[in-house]
Amino acid sequence: MxxxxxxxxxxxxxxxxxxxxxxxxxxxxxxxxxxxxxxxxxxxxxxxxxxxxxxxxxxxxxxxxxxxxxxxxxxxxxxxxxxxxxxxxxxxxxxxxxxxxxxxxxxxxxxxxxxxxxxxxxxxxxxxxxxxxxxxxxxxxxxxxxxxxxxxxxxxxxxxxxxxxxxxxPTGRTHLGFVDGIGEPDIEGAGVASILQTQAGGDHYGYLPGFGPTIKAGEFxxxxxxxxxxxxxxxxxxxxxxxxxxxxxxxxHMRVAAFRRYLKDNASSPEEEELLAAKMVGRWRSGAPLVLAPEHDDPDLAADPQRANDFAYRQEDPRGLRCPLGSHIRRMNPRDDLSDTFVDVKLHRALRRGATYGPMLPEGQLEDDGADRGIVFIFMGTDLVRQFEFIKTQWANDGDFVGLGTEKDPVIGDNDATGTFTIPRQPIRRRLRELPRFAVTKGGEYLFxxxxxxxxxxxxxxx
Ligand code: HEM
Structure with a gap:
């Protein structure tokens, strides 16, 4: 050409x-x-x-x-x-x-x-x-x-x-209580460097730091x-x-009650439950990233689109002491984590859309009420195998790429109550066990x- x-x-x-x-x-x-x-x-x-x-x-x-x-x-x-x-x-x-x-x-x-x-x-x-x-x-x-x-x-x-x-x-919160839709690829030529919504519902035009290298439009x-x-x-x-x-x-379909019970069973206080939830996702429920807010939630950070996505892993948190290597966001977008391997993260980015369906489970309820609730996950890209299927099979349902053996994504992995989740800590790591499946696929289609x-x-x- x-x-x-x-x-x-x-x-x-x-x-x-x-x-x-x-x-x-x-x-x-x-x-x-x-x-x-x-x-x-x-x-x-x-x-x-x-x-x-x-x-x-x-x-x-x-x-x-x-x-x-x-x-x-x-x-x-x-x-x-x-x-x-x-x-x-x-x-x-x-x-x-x-x-x-x-x-x-x-x-x-x-x-x-x-x-x-x-x-x-x-x-x-x-x-x-x-x-x-x-x-x-x-x-x-x-x-x-x-x-x-x-x-x-x-x-x-x-x-x-x-x-x-x-x-x-209006809160931007999904069923597990997390704000979602923060990390997105910055597509070359899309007309807006990066756009993020805030809880206030505003659009933010212009450059937002932390979206990583611009991705060629042909990926999407x-x-x-x-x-x-x-x-x-x-x-x-x-x-x-x-x-x-x-x-x-x-x-x-999201098993919200099971998620809440799992946190309760593995924590000794509500504060520790929040920390465990954040460790699984890599962000506090507000959206504040663990790399920048490792000990406590920081709602001001979460609400600031100039800062909420402005982090990388290798310098700030190479061992995952802040954001576990196996957490959802670190798996789904390892950012600079794999820069000394053969894997080019830019070939495996996820353009996510989608929405929440079903009623919220009332705050504090630990028993399932039988309602169907969850997310409609929409992934878009030009190569379903290299993008969606790769992310799902290699990064969500396997842990090899970050030295975690067969350990799977704690939120979306096809765990079956024998799953584990490793939280790096000093002096010794913590390993959660008997991780059940929190997300059950109720259907799906490949579309053009x-x-x-x-x-x-x-x-x-x-x-
Ligand atoms: C039940 C299903 C899921 C839930 C509850 C969930 C939840 C979340 C949450 C709370 C975040 C943090 C907010 C953000 O960074 O945007 C996130 C980020 C993300 N998720 Fe999921 N997710 C689900 C399914 C998936 C699936 C199936 C994929 C891909 C195959 C995926 C890929 C991503 C990516 C790429 C990010 C952004 C990571 C980043 O750029 O740092 N998620 N998800």
């Missing part, structure tokens, strides 16, 4: 990119995920034609009249149901063609998380289209929902087969140069692939999120 075309490749076509890919939603927000089945290709294409103008692009994400967010993604079966030609279907990578359920064993979706226990229709060939619809409040949500409903009106060949309501509370968007220095493989024709990406969609031009191409297919 010439210098010129390389430069051209990095100018992001923001108006063609579904906004959720490059932008975060400021909280609070409310919304829902819908899954649809297409029984008639012509109806399916008509639906896509009507939905495409409603998708919020990365360019229009913050425009006041558009402060509601709508995105569309399709499964391989969905592309087939729309009438995408076989040669094009075959140009998608094998993991996407197989689907998430077929890859359960490698992802650690075993035992209770096995696809045979998933909520129907998740993991079945009925799932063709996934819509996510979000807005800051109920009124905004209603207006996007009305638009979407209109797009489906009079199309008997398209059915809504699943709905999952989701939200983010098809058609651009990636961290390997080239434009990666794209589904064909180009108009279908360009500005699209792959999505790992997972419904993760096309660019907006590609949606129109799909709508006009002549099949």
């Amino acid at each position: 010439t210098d010129n075309s390389e430069r051209k490749a990095q100018i992001l076509e923001l108006a063609d990119i579904q906004g959720t890919l490059l932008r975060q939603r400021p909280w609070p927000y409310t919304g829902a995920y819908f899954l649809l089945r297409i029984d008639d290709a012509a109806d399916g294409r008509k639906m896509v034609r009507q939905l495409a103008p409603q998708v919020a692009s990365a360019e229009r994400w913050w425009d006041p009249p558009n402060r509601a967010w709508f995105s569309v993604a399709l499964s391989h079966a969905g592309l087939r149901a729309l009438g995408v030609p076989q040669a094009s279907l075959d140009s998608f990578p094998p993991e996407f063609r197989e689907g998430m359920a077929a890859r359960a064993a490698r992802l650690g979706d075993v035992g209770e998380s096995n696809p045979e226990h998933w909520d129907p229709p998740l993991g079945t060939s009925d799932v063709h289209v996934a819509l996510s619809v979000f807005a800051p409040d109920d009124a905004g949500l209603q207006s996007v929902l009305d638009g979407a409903r209109e797009a489906l009106n009079g199309l008997p060949g398209v059915s809504v087969i699943y709905r999952l309501d989701a939200h983010q509370l 968007l098809l058609g651009y140069v990636n961290e390997l220095g080239r434009v990666g493989p794209m589904p064909q024709p180009d108009i279908l692939g360009r500005n699209g990406t792959y999505v790992a969609f997972r419904k993760l 999120m096309p660019g907006i031009r590609a949606l129109n191409w799909l709508a006009e297919l002549d099949a």
